[in-house]
Amino acid sequence: MALVEIQNLTYQYPVTEKPALKDINLQIEEGEFVAVIGPNESGKSTLSYAVSGFVPHFFRGDIQGTIKVDGLHSRESSLNEWVLHVGLAFQNPFNQISGSKFTVFEEIAFGLENIGVTREEMKKRVHEIMEMTGISELGDRSPYALSGGQQQRVALASILVMEPKVLVLDEPTSQLDPIGTRQVFQVIKEMSARGMTVLLTEHKIEWIAEFADRVVALLEGKIIAQGPPHRVLTSPSLREQGFGFSRYTAVAEKAREQGLWPQDRRLPVTLDEAVDGFTRGFDEN
Amino acid sequence: MTTELTFYIDRDSQLHRLNPLTKLVMVFTFIMLAFLGPGFWLPTFLILGAIIPLSLLGKIQREYFQATRRLLLPVVGFLFVMQSVFHPDDSRVLFQLWFLDVSVGSVRYAYLTASRIFVMVSSFILLLLTTHPSILMSDLTRRGLSGSFAYVITSTLQILPQMRAKANTIIDAQRSRGLDTEGGYRQRVRALLPLVGPLVFGSLVEVEERAIAIEARAFTSPLPKSFLHDIPDTRFDKTARWTCVFLILVALGANLWL
Numbered sequence: 441m442a443l444v445e446i447q448n449l450t451y452q453y454p455v456t457e458k459p460a461l462k463d464i465n466l467q468i469e470e471g472e473f474v475a476v477i478g479p480n481e482s483g484k485s486t487l488s489y490a491v492s493g494f495v496p497h498f499f500r501g502d503i504q505g506t507i508k509v510d511g512l513h514s515r516e517s518s519l520n521e522w523v524l525h526v527g528l529a530f531q532n533p534f535n536q537i538s539g540s541k542f543t544v545f546e547e548i549a550f551g552l553e554n555i556g557v558t559r560e561e562m563k564k565r566v567h568e569i570m571e572m573t574g575i576s577e578l579g580d581r582s583p584y585a586l587s588g589g590q591q592q593r594v595a596l597a598s599i600l601v602m603e604p605k606v607l608v609l610d611e612p613t614s615q616l617d618p619i620g621t622r623q624v625f626q627v628i629k630e631m632s633a634r635g636m637t638v639l640l641t642e643h644k645i646e647w648i649a650e651f652a653d654r655v656v657a658l659l660e661g662k663i664i665a666q667g668p669p670h671r672v673l674t675s676p677s678l679r680e681q682g683f684g685f686s687r688y689t690a691v692a693e694k695a696r697e698q699g700l701w702p703q704d705r706r707l708p709v710t711l712d713e714a715v716d717g718f719t720r721g722f723d724e725n
Numbered sequence: 726m727t728t729e730l731t732f733y734i735d736r737d738s739q740l741h742r743l744n745p746l747t748k749l750v751m752v753f754t755f756i757m758l759a760f761l762g763p764g765f766w767l768p769t770f771l772i773l774g775a776i777i778p779l780s781l782l783g784k785i786q787r788e789y790f791q792a793t794r795r796l797l798l799p800v801v802g803f804l805f806v807m808q809s810v811f812h813p814d815d816s817r818v819l820f821q822l823w824f825l826d827v828s829v830g831s832v833r834y835a836y837l838t839a840s841r842i843f844v845m846v847s848s849f850i851l852l853l854l855t856t857h858p859s860i861l862m863s864d865l866t867r868r869g870l871s872g873s874f875a876y877v878i879t880s881t882l883q884i885l886p887q888m889r890a891k892a893n894t895i896i897d898a899q900r901s902r903g904l905d906t907e908g909g910y911r912q913r914v915r916a917l918l919p920l921v922g923p924l925v926f927g928s929l930v931e932v933e934e935r936a937i938a939i940e941a942r943a944f945t946s947p948l949p950k951s952f953l954h955d956i957p958d959t960r961f962d963k964t965a966r967w968t969c970v971f972l973i974l975v976a977l978g979a980n981l982w983l
Contacts, residue, residue, distance in 0.1 A: 494937060520946045528941045534887075535934035538942065539880035542731070542859050549953040551942030553863075554872075556951045563953070584887060598942060 442467035443637050444491055444606060448505035451486065451495055460486040462661040464505070468606075468639060473632045475648040475669070476641040478658035479682055484641040487658065488530070488610040491639055493522030510605045524555065527604035531611045533591035536598070537583045544586075544594055545570075545579040551602045565601050573597040573627045589620025596627055606637045614643060625651075645673055645686040649709035657683060674707040688714035731882060732792065732853040740783030740851075744962040745861040746868065752848045754969040759844035762976040763983050765833065768840035776848055783855045792850045793843075800846075801839045808835030858882055864956045872950065876939075888928065895923050 446466040452459040461483050468474050478484050489495040493512075496503045497519035507514040510525040529536065541547040545566060552562045570576045573593045578586065583594055592612060600607070609628065613621040625647050632638050632651060642648055648655060648669060655672040657665040659681060665672055672678065674689050685693065688708045695701040701717060708714040740748075755776065759768040780789035810822060814830035821827070862875040899919050900906060906916040 492941070494940070498937065498940060519940060520943060523941050523943050523946075528937070530934070530937070532934060535931050536938040538876075538939050538944075539883045539935065540859070540862075540876045541879075542857070542883070546859060546953060550939075553951055553953055554943040554946050554948070556949045558951060559953065559955060562951065584883065595938070602942065 443470040443472075443510055444468035444639070445508040446490065446505070447508075449490060449507060450502075450504045451490065452502040453486075453499060454501045456501075458661075459502075460661055461490065464490075464661075464663060466656065466663065466666075468637060470605075470637055471635045473638045473640070473651055473653045474656060475652035475654070476639065476656045476658055477643070477645065477648065477672075477683060478641075481660075482658040483661040484658055485530075485610050486661075488528065488608050488639065488641055491606065492526045492528035492608045493517075493519050494528070497522065523604075524602065525604055526606045526608055527599035527602060528608045528610070529592075529595050529599050529612050530609075531614050533588050533595050533615065534584075536595035537591065538598075542582060543580050544575065544583050547583045547594060548598045548601050551598055555602070565603075569597045569601040572630060573600070574623065587620065588616050589623045592616060592620060592624050593627060596624065600631065606639065607631060609638065609640045609642075611641055611643065613647075621647075645684070646688065646710055649673055649686065670706060670709060673709045686710070692717060731858055732788075732850070733857045734785050734788050734854050735857075736784045736855075738782060738784045738855070740779060740785075740855045742957070743855075743965075744956060744958045745856050745864040746958070747962040747965050748852050748856055749861070750966045750969045752852050754973055755848040756845045757973045758976050759841045761973075761980045763979040765837060768837065768844045771844050772840065772847065776844065776851060780851055780854075783851065785851075785854045788854055789847070789850060792854070793847050796850070797843060797846050801843050804842060805835045805839040808838055860954055860956060863952050863954055866950065867952055867956070872944070876944075888924070891927070892920065892924055895920055 444467065446464050449461055449464040450459050451461045464487065466474075466487075476484050476487060486495060489499065490507055491509060493509075493514070495501070496514065503514070509522070512522060512525060538547060538550050541550055548566045548569065549562050552565065557565070567576075570579060573596055575590060575593050575597060578590060578594070583591065586594065596612070607628075612628070613624050616624060621644065628638065628640065629651055640648070640652070652669050654666060655669045656663055657672055657678055664681070665675065665678055673686065675683075679685060684690075685707075686709050688711055692701045692707050692714055695718070696703065696707070701707075702720060705717050705720070708717050755771055759771055762768075764770075777786075777789075780786045783789075809827050809832045810825050812831040812834050814828045814834065816828045816830035818826045818828050819832065858879055862870075862879050866872055866875045896906060899916075904916055904919055905912060906920075907913070
C-alpha cells in the first residue's frame with residue numbers, strides 16, 4: 441500500500457465560494473519524491489495542508505473523500521497524531537520560528553520537548569540534524585539573527601528532528617535568494633537520498649527536474665497531469681494552460697525552431713541537459 | 726539592533742545557579758515583607774541588607790545599579806516628591822513650598838511608599854538579571870504552569886522587538902511614498918493610520934502561520950513534555966523557599982498582632 445493515499449478528495453475552506461481541491465486522487469509510495477507545480481491559487485498549498493493533516497483538522501471546512509497517511513485516516517485521527525507522521529515546512533522562514541526559544545539549539549529541540557523525548561536523546565538528535573542541515577555553528581545564535589536561508593534550514597531542522605515519515609514542503613524557497621535556495625535544496629536532496637518520502641510544491645522548475653521522481657500539475661484545484669518530470673515539464677499542452685517552461689526548455693525550444701537543437705532530442709529542463717544538447721548539436725554541424 | 730528583550734546577564738554565580746522558582750519566591754517574599762511587614766525601616770533594611778548584598782553575590786552589581794539608576798530612581802524620586810507635597814497630613818509642617826505644606830507625616834509616608842516600590846521593582850530587576858526567561862518558563866512549565874501561558878510570555882519577549890523592526894520598515898516604506906510623519910501634533914496623529922494598518926493586519930496573518938508552525942511541532946500534544954535544560958532544584962532551594970514562606974507568615978502575623 442502507498443504511504444500517502446488520497447481518494448476522491450474535494451475540499452472547501454470555510455466561507456469560500458468554491459472548493460480549493462476537486463476530486464484529487466494521489467498516491468505516493470514510500471521513499472518517492474513528488475513535486476507539485478501549478479499557478480497561484482491552484483490548490484498547491486491546500487494539497488500540502490491536506491497531506492500534513494491541517495486540512496481538515498486545523499482549517500475545518502467541508503471535506504469529501506479520504507486522506508490516508510502512514511496508516512492514519514483523516515477522519516479518525518487528530519492533528520496531534522498526524523504531525524508525528526508528517527512534517528510540514530512552508531514559505532516564510534520568519535513565521536516558522538516558534539518565537540518562544542532564544543537559541544537555535546533550543547528552537548530545534550522545541551518539538552522534541554513537546555512529545556517528551558528524553559534529554560540525552562533530544563541533544564543527540566538536535567546535534568545530528570544540525571550537522572545534516574549545515575547549521576552546526578549556529579546553535580547558540582538567536583533564531584531571529586539569521587539570514588533567510590539559515591532561518592529556513594532551522595525551520596527544516598526543527599521539523600526533521602521529529603523524524604516524520606513524510607516531509608511536506610510548501611514552496612520552501614520562494615522567499616529566499618539563490619544562495620539560500622541552493623542551501624535548502626541541498627538539505628532536501630540529502631533527505632530524499634536517505635529514503636525520506638517528500639511532497640514538494642515549487643515554482644523553480646529547474647530544481648524539480650533534478651530531484652523529483654514524479655511531477656503533479658494542479659490547475660484550479662484539479663490534477664490535470666502527472667508523470668515523470670520530463671514529460672510533464674516539457675509538455676506543450678500544459679504550457680498552453682499557463683505552466684511556464686524552465687528557461688533552458690524555453691531556449692532550446694527557440695533553438696529548435698532555428699534548427700539549432702537536434703530534432704530527435706527531447707527538450708532539456710536542466711542546465712546540464714541543455715549544455716549537453718547544444719554541444720552535441722554543434723558537433724554535428 | 727537588539728533581537729530580544731531580556732535583561733539577563735550570563736555570569737556564573739550562586740545566585741545564577743539558584744532554582745528559578747526559588748528566586749521568584751524570594752522576590753515575592755521581599756514584596757510581601759515590604760508591604761505587609763512591620764516597621765517603618767523594614768523596606769530600607771531589605772534594600773540594604775538583602776537586595777544589594779544579593780546583587781553582589783550574583784556578580785551583577787554594576788548592571789543592577791545601572792538599571793536601578795536609570796529605570797527606578799526617576800520614578801521613585803518623582804513619587805517621593807509628589808507624595809511629600811500632596812499627601813494630606815495634619816502633623817508638624819516642615820516647610821512651605823509656594824502654597825503647599827510639606828509636613829513630617831507626609832514625608833514619612835512618601836519615604837515608606839517610595840522605599841516599598843523600590844523593593845518591589847529592584848528585586849524584580851535582580852531576578853531578571855540573573856534568570857534567563859526561557860529557564861524560568863521551562864521550570865514553571867515543568868511544575869505545572871500551562872505551556873500556552875509560558876509561550877505567550879516568552880514569545881512576547883521575542884516578538885516585540887521584531888514588531889518594532891517591522892514598524893520601522895513600514896514607516897520607511899510609507900515615507901518613501903511621501904507620507905509626512907514629522908511636524909505638528911495633528912500631522913503626526915494623521916500619519917499614524919497608514920502605519921498601524923499594515924502592522925496590525927500583517928501581524929494577524931502571521932499569527933495563523935505561526936500557529937501552524939507550532940502545531941506542526943506538536944505544541945498541543947497531549948503527551949507528557951520533557952525539557953532540554955536540566956534545571957537543578959537542590960535541598961538548599963527547598964529550604965530557602967520554605968524559609969520565605971515562614972517569613973511571609975511572620976510578617977503577616979506581625980501585621981495583624983502588633
